[in-house]
Amino acid sequence: MKSVRYEHLALSGRAFYVLLAAVGGLAGIGLLSAWAMEHRGHWVTGMDNQIVWGMPHIFAIFLIVAASGALNVASMGSVFGRAAYKPLARLSGLLALALLMGGLSVLVLDLGRPDRLIVAMTTYNFKSIFAWNIFLYTGLMAVVGVYLWVQMERRFQHLAGAAGVVALVWRLALTTGTGLIFGMLIAREAYDAAVMAPLFIAMSLAFGMALFVPVLIAAYAAGGHTIDEALIRRMGRLLGIFVAAVLYFVAVQHLTNLYAAEHTGVERFILADGGAITALFWFGQVVFGGLLPLALLFGKTRNGIQSRVLTACLLIVLGGLAQLYVIIIGGQAYPLQLFPGLEVTSSFFDGQVNTYTPSLYEIMLGLGGFGIAALITVVGLMAMPFLPASTALGAEQAEAAE
Amino acid sequence: MSNFEKAPTCETGPVNRRRFLSGLIGAGTLAVAPGVTLYKYAEAAVSSKVRWGMLIDTSKCKSGCTKCIDACATENGLTSKDRPRTDAQWIRKVDLRDSKTGRTQSLPVMCQHCAEPPCVDVCPTGASFKRADGIVLVDKHICIGCRYCMMACPYKARSFVHETLEDQKPHAPRGKGTVESCTMCVHRVDAGGRPACVEACEAAEHGAMVFGDLNDPKSEISKRLASYPSMAIRADLGLDPGVRYQGLGGGR
Numbered sequence: 001m002k003s004v005r006y007e008h009l010a011l012s013g014r015a016f017y018v019l020l021a022a023v024g025g026l027a028g029i030g031l032l033s034a035w036a037m038e039h040r041g042h043w044v045t046g047m048d049n050q051i052v053w054g055m056p057h058i059f060a061i062f063l064i065v066a067a068s069g070a071l072n073v074a075s076m077g078s079v080f081g082r083a084a085y086k087p088l089a090r091l092s093g094l095l096a097l098a099l100l101m102g103g104l105s106v107l108v109l110d111l112g113r114p115d116r117l118i119v120a121m122t123t124y125n126f127k128s129i130f131a132w133n134i135f136l137y138t139g140l141m142a143v144v145g146v147y148l149w150v151q152m153e154r155r156f157q158h159l160a161g162a163a164g165v166v167a168l169v170w171r172l173a174l175t176t177g178t179g180l181i182f183g184m185l186i187a188r189e190a191y192d193a194a195v196m197a198p199l200f201i202a203m204s205l206a207f208g209m210a211l212f213v214p215v216l217i218a219a220y221a222a223g224g225h226t227i228d229e230a231l232i233r234r235m236g237r238l239l240g241i242f243v244a245a246v247l248y249f250v251a252v253q254h255l256t257n258l259y260a261a262e263h264t265g266v267e268r269f270i271l272a273d274g275g276a277i278t279a280l281f282w283f284g285q286v287v288f289g290g291l292l293p294l295a296l297l298f299g300k301t302r303n304g305i306q307s308r309v310l311t312a313c314l315l316i317v318l319g320g321l322a323q324l325y326v327i328i329i330g331g332q333a334y335p336l337q338l339f340p341g342l343e344v345t346s347s348f349f350d351g352q353v354n355t356y357t358p359s360l361y362e363i364m365l366g367l368g369g370f371g372i373a374a375l376i377t378v379v380g381l382m383a384m385p386f387l388p389a390s391t392a393l394g395a396e397q398a399e400a401a402e
Numbered sequence: 403m404s405n406f407e408k409a410p411t412c413e414t415g416p417v418n419r420r421r422f423l424s425g426l427i428g429a430g431t432l433a434v435a436p437g438v439t440l441y442k443y444a445e446a447a448v449s450s451k452v453r454w455g456m457l458i459d460t461s462k463c464k465s466g467c468t469k470c471i472d473a474c475a476t477e478n479g480l481t482s483k484d485r486p487r488t489d490a491q492w493i494r495k496v497d498l499r500d501s502k503t504g505r506t507q508s509l510p511v512m513c514q515h516c517a518e519p520p521c522v523d524v525c526p527t528g529a530s531f532k533r534a535d536g537i538v539l540v541d542k543h544i545c546i547g548c549r550y551c552m553m554a555c556p557y558k559a560r561s562f563v564h565e566t567l568e569d570q571k572p573h574a575p576r577g578k579g580t581v582e583s584c585t586m587c588v589h590r591v592d593a594g595g596r597p598a599c600v601e602a603c604e605a606a607e608h609g610a611m612v613f614g615d616l617n618d619p620k621s622e623i624s625k626r627l628a629s630y631p632s633m634a635i636r637a638d639l640g641l642d643p644g645v646r647y648q649g650l651g652g653g654r
Binding site (some may be wrong): 038040041042043048049050052053111112113114116117119120123124125127128129130131133134181184185186187188332336337338339341342343344345346347348349350 | 483485486487488489490491494495496497498499500501511520522523524525526527528544545546547548549550552553554555556557558560561562563564565566577578579580581635636639
């Protein structure tokens with residue numbers, strides 16, 4: 001087996017500064033938005049006592065589940081023995097760390113008291129899945145850190161397989177925990193279902209892959225290299241399977257809910273009467289985020305595979321954000337059923353469908369999470385040798401494997 | 403501590419050691435006393451032998467009457483910023499109408515002080531907690547403002563403090579960026595009193611709210627619960643709320 005040579009991302013001075021200014025600026029605007037929200041109070045956002053979680057949570061959860069999915073390629077190489085993916089494991093780990101840090105930053109910066117992060121890190125209620133998630137998130141950072149280290153340190157490379165298995169198990173636990181944030185909410189009819197856990201695992205596989213492929217292609221393009229088409233086709237097919245899995249679990253989620261008469265109200269709201277929520281579900285999530293990417297990824301034409309996969313990735317990311325909007329906002333917009341079967345009115349908006357208009361602050365904070373993740377990725381790629389010098393090796397081994 | 407800053411003063415000349423020390427002790431006592439008093443309250447009052455609860459007779463609760471809400475706001479210093487979507491509401495009046503029969507009812511809804519509170523289960527730091535006597539509270543010192551408890555509460559009983567507060571009541575501390583809800587006027591209960599809403603309802607001669615110990619069979623609330631049918635909101639969830647309703651019915 002040939003040994004793989006890894007390279008730093010080599011950007012010319014000007015390109016480096018432009019890129020750094022772009023991603024750093026995005027991260028900076030996010031931080032400024034967070035400061036404004038904390039300083040003035042959350043009333044300046046679109047969130048209120050009815051819609052208590054908003055845009056920051058959509059972005060944060062997207063980034064966190066995508067972080068887990070960014071490890072797909074590493075897992076395929078180390079755990080499932082797919083040789084073609086092995087050289088890309090380092091990039092996979094770096095992207096996972098970057099996305100996780102981006103997502104967690106948004107989550108923490110949206111807290112009412114982000115200054116009490118130390119309280120969250122030292123005072124636990126172990127009955128709370130949130131408390132478990134704090135361990136799962138910080139633990140994944142440590143696990144991926146060790147995984148990257150054993151890959152890069154020649155003396156410990158024999159441990160890479162074991163570290164890969166730990167990382168795989170850990171990330172499955174992490175996405176299970178993230179799904180259960182909603183799955184364990186007995187109060188809200190749109191949640192309170194065990195299917196949330198496998199749904200979030202499938203979402204993580206799709207979203208993470210949909211971010212990994214463009215980052216890989218961009219990093220290679222920046223270095224003046226191109227990636228072997230066979231590898232892109234392979235990753236595209238894998239991505240397609242993940243997208244199909246998401247659609248499957250979404251169908252299970254809604255069909256099982258529809259079966260129970262008590263939940264037909266919330267299902268009618270999401271699937272038919274919810275206005276923007278319904279439109280986002282059918283067009284954002286299902287058509288543009290699911291069916292169209294499937295057609296692009298499994299289409300018969302063999303030409304332009306790279307642009308088709310990249311388009312599919314973009315659609316999956318946007319569809320994923322739409323899906324989280326439908327889950328998080330849709331689930332809260334539908335009123336809590338305190339008195340089933342009765343018409344309810346109050347000064348606290350009981351019985352009403354809650355509206356949500358996100359402010360620029362929370363959108364910028366969410367995008368800032370992407371900025372932080374991109375900043376860490378760019379700096380990481382330039383500082384350390386994460387990129388294999390050529391994916392031709394990957395292609396060779398891909399053929400050997402097929 | 404402002405007491406420490408002010409106490410050891412000396413007008414002129416060298417420091418008088420005796421005055422300095424006595425001042426220091428005085429200041430220390432002043433600083434610690436409120437904490438000790440609160441600690442004594444907490445230690446002395448809380449016992450799992452009692453379970454505080456409330457019974458609301460919806461047939462006596464008048465639609466449009468907001469005496470209980472006004473009393474709660476005054477007692478706990480809940481001021482409105484004229485932003486109804488973000489203003490805190492610890493207690494609210496809910497009007498119900500059965501579309502099949504046309505029957506209407508009005509009733510106050512607040513934290514139901516569940517025996518199995520979902521807000522306590524989901525709170526990552528343990529800031530949401532239930533006292534031994536059944537009162538569910540938020541420890542404002544360790545609440546990080548994640549709002550998971552608000553997602554988890556089936557009664558929509560909690561509010562997030564969305565902006566800076568002024569003129570707070572010393573017995574009901576609140577804080578921007580933390581979550582809060584009905585405390586069942588714990589400061590009154592610990593001093594042997596009743597919640598402000600219950601007293602206001604009684605003063606208005608409606609008598610729709612009864613407060614007492616659910617564990618004491620001789621208490622008025624227990625006697626009423628034993629004599630008349632009552633129910634909990636969303637009893638199907640099995641949370642065993644401490645707030646019960648009499649005369650509530652209709653719907654599916």
